[in-house]
Amino acid sequence: MSFNYISQILPSLIQGAGLTLQIFFWTLILSIPLGIIVSLGLTSKIKPLKWILEIYVWLMRGTPLLLQLIFVFYGLPIIGIVFQRYDAALVAFILNYAAYFAEIFRGGFQSVSVGQYEAAKVLRLNYWQTVRKIIIPQVVKIVIPSIGNEVINLVKDSSLVYVIGLGDLLRAGNVATSRDVTLVPLLLVGLIYLLLVGICTLILRQVEKRYSYFK
Amino acid sequence: MLEVKNLKKSFGERVILDDVNLTVRDDEILCIVGPSGAGKTTLLRCITGLDTPDSGEFLMDGQPFDPQGTGASDRVIGVVFQDFNLFPNLSVMENITLAPTMVLKESKEAAVKNAKKLLGELGLSTKGDLYPWQLSGGQKQRVAIARALAMKPKILCYDEPTSALDPNLRQEVANIILSLKKGGVTQLVVTHDLDFAEEIADDLLKVNPIDQNQD
Numbered sequence: 282m283s284f285n286y287i288s289q290i291l292p293s294l295i296q297g298a299g300l301t302l303q304i305f306f307w308t309l310i311l312s313i314p315l316g317i318i319v320s321l322g323l324t325s326k327i328k329p330l331k332w333i334l335e336i337y338v339w340l341m342r343g344t345p346l347l348l349q350l351i352f353v354f355y356g357l358p359i360i361g362i363v364f365q366r367y368d369a370a371l372v373a374f375i376l377n378y379a380a381y382f383a384e385i386f387r388g389g390f391q392s393v394s395v396g397q398y399e400a401a402k403v404l405r406l407n408y409w410q411t412v413r414k415i416i417i418p419q420v421v422k423i424v425i426p427s428i429g430n431e432v433i434n435l436v437k438d439s440s441l442v443y444v445i446g447l448g449d450l451l452r453a454g455n456v457a458t459s460r461d462v463t464l465v466p467l468l469l470v471g472l473i474y475l476l477l478v479g480i481c482t483l484i485l486r487q488v489e490k491r492y493s494y495f496k
Numbered sequence: 497m498l499e500v501k502n503l504k505k506s507f508g509e510r511v512i513l514d515d516v517n518l519t520v521r522d523d524e525i526l527c528i529v530g531p532s533g534a535g536k537t538t539l540l541r542c543i544t545g546l547d548t549p550d551s552g553e554f555l556m557d558g559q560p561f562d563p564q565g566t567g568a569s570d571r572v573i574g575v576v577f578q579d580f581n582l583f584p585n586l587s588v589m590e591n592i593t594l595a596p597t598m599v600l601k602e603s604k605e606a607a608v609k610n611a612k613k614l615l616g617e618l619g620l621s622t623k624g625d626l627y628p629w630q631l632s633g634g635q636k637q638r639v640a641i642a643r644a645l646a647m648k649p650k651i652l653c654y655d656e657p658t659s660a661l662d663p664n665l666r667q668e669v670a671n672i673i674l675s676l677k678k679g680g681v682t683q684l685v686v687t688h689d690l691d692f693a694e695e696i697a698d699d700l701l702k703v704n705p706i707d708q709n710q711d
Contacts, residue, residue, distance in 0.1 A: 400581035403544055404595035404647060405571055414594060418585040495585045496629040 290457045290466055297453030298473055304439045304449070308374040309432065315375065316382025323387045334383070341380030347441050349373045354445040370442045378435060385427045389420040422492040429485040436477050450474070497522050498543075498572075498651050498684070503552030505538055511706050512538045513549070518701055520651060525673065525683045527693035530703035536686045539703070540655055543684070544575045556650055571599075574649030578656045580640040582628040588615070588639050589624040592646045600647065607646070614642040617679070618672070634665050638672065645681070652676070653684045658692055670696050 322334045341349070354369035364372060393416055401411040440451040454470030457463075498520040505513040512535040520526040528536050541547035543554070545563035554561055556572045563573060583591050592614065593607040602610075615621050618638040628636060637657065644652055657673070658666050666689075673683060673696050687693050693700060 394581075396577060396579065396581035397583065399546055400575075400577060400583070402546065403573070403575040404643070405566055405599045406595060407566070410598050414598070415583050415585065422585070495627050 286461075286463075286465060287469065290461075290469070293453045293457065294450060294466065294469055294473065297448055297450035298477075300442075300448060301436075301439045301450040302477075304370055304374060304442060305435055307371055308378055308435060308439075311371075312375045312378035313382055313428075315379040317386050319379060319383035320386035320390060323383060324390060338380045338383055341377050342384070346373065346377050346438060347444060349377055350441055350445060366442075366445050366447050369445060370447055374435075374439070378431065381431055382428070385424050385431070386420065388427075389424040390416070392423055393419050418492075422495070425485070425489050425492065429481075429489075432481055432485065433478050436481060437474060497557055498682070499553075499555040499558075500543060501553040501555070503539070503542060504550045505535075505542055505547065505552075506550060513542070514706055516552075516703075519699075520682055520684050521699070522682050523677065523680055524698040525677055525685060525696050526699045526701060527697035528684070528686045528701045528703060529688065529690050529693045531705070532688060533705045534703040535705070536688070536703055537655060540653055540684075540686045544573050544653055571647065572650040574644030574647055574652045576637065576640045576644055576652065576654045576657060579660050580628075580636045582636055582639055582643070584628050586627075587624065588620070588626050588628070588631070591628070591639060592643045595643070596646050611642065611646060614645055618642055633661050634668060637661065637669070641672070641676075651682045651684055653686070655686050656688065657685060658687060658689055666692060 319334055319338070322330050323338070325331050350370065350373045353364060353373045354366065357364065357369075397415055397419070398411060401415055406414070440449060442449050443452050443455075450470055450473060454466040457466035498518075500516065500518045503513050503516040504511075516535075516539060518526065518528075528539060530536050538547060542549040542552070543563055545565075548564065554563055556569075559569065561570045561572060563570070583594070586594060589608065589611055592611040593604070596602045596607040596610065597604055612621070612624070615624060618641060620635060620638055620642070623631065623635060623639070628639070631639065637660075641652070654673075657669050661669065670692060673685065677683060685693065685696065
């Protein structure tokens with residue numbers, strides 16, 4: 282395994298990792314807020330809204346992400362909805378991950394005791410003051426470990442975009458492996474994933490620590 | 497002086513409060529005693545605005561007020577909950593100053609100054625920077641009292657102040673309530689503990705479960 286060869290293929294792997302990271306960040310940035318909104322809908326008193334969102338969550342969590350990806354890119358054009366590869370990937374990932382985040386946040390909101398809302402109410406805090414100052418900090422603390430799991434899953438799940446022909450990290454490695462008949466690119470791909478997950482883990486640990494001042 | 501007139505409350509077919517009348521005179525302590533199921537807590541929840549009565553009238557110093565209202569003339573009741581319901585994500589000082597700054601629009605300095613005074617009176621001067629999980633049960637209760645008093649209520653209400661505490665702290669709670677009375681705080685205490693009530697009360701209201709004709 283010469284350094285020369287590694288330095289030759291590294292640029293293409295890094296380029297692939299760039300796309301992996303793009304999908305990772307856009308999915309996180311958009312699916313977390315969407316998940317919070319859906320979680321509020323899931324606990325809503327408006328029954329039809331609740332049912333529709335429950336079906337959405339059931340579909341997204343009950344079918345493989347790979348199927349959803351194929352469905353959005355290859356299936357939807359049949360009924361006239363056409364996405365570019367990259368957009369199709371984002372749509373599928375955001376919808377899928379928002380469903381998981383929604384369930385996590387629903388659990389988080391429900392585990393804050395009614396007493397907290399009542400204490401805020403008798404102190405005459407309004408709804409948004411209560412949510413902002415009292416409820417959200419407690420929910421965030423509760424959901425961090427579960428969100429962390431999903432974040433790490435997302436790093437690796439992003440490799441599924443391979444199936445719709447996007448040039449991510451995994452594809453870059455696979456192309457080099459079949460061209461040069463060597464395992465080195467795949468090993469490097471593995472290392473880069475480990476590195477990305479390692480960085481995520483460290484960041485998540487810091488976030489958890491920041492919230493450890495209360496119990 | 498708080499007057500409650502003709503208070504009625506039912507849950508479905510079950511009548512909980514049937515025409516309850518009570519008066520709490522200034523600088524006095526009214527204890528409401530009775531076995532569980534007698535509607536003590538429901539009565540308190542109606543007075544503090546956490547439940548909506550079916551009918552009834554609330555007067556503070558002769559002026560009608562709405563326990564659920566948010567106007568200045570409605571902010572007359574303070575509550576110390578059975579399990580205190582302190583905000584775990586806020587320090588003792590922040591627990592006390594949150595509502596005065598956000599609701600009464602007091603300046604931070606004024607709110608902190610008042611909070612320090614209250615903490616001093618309750619023997620908690622060194623606890624301001626701690627978080628609720630670092631406090632004993634008795635200390636939590638005193639913080640809850642300080643938090644309620646910081647809103648300058650005309651009446652301070654307690655729900656079962658002895659039941660979440662070690663039995664040997666009972667006397668301590670009685671002493672706190674009596675010393676607040678000396679300081680001019682009008683108080684309403686709901687308890688199932690008749691001995692405790694007789695020790696602190698100026699006035700005693702006994703309630704009993706209403707016989708349901710159904711069943």
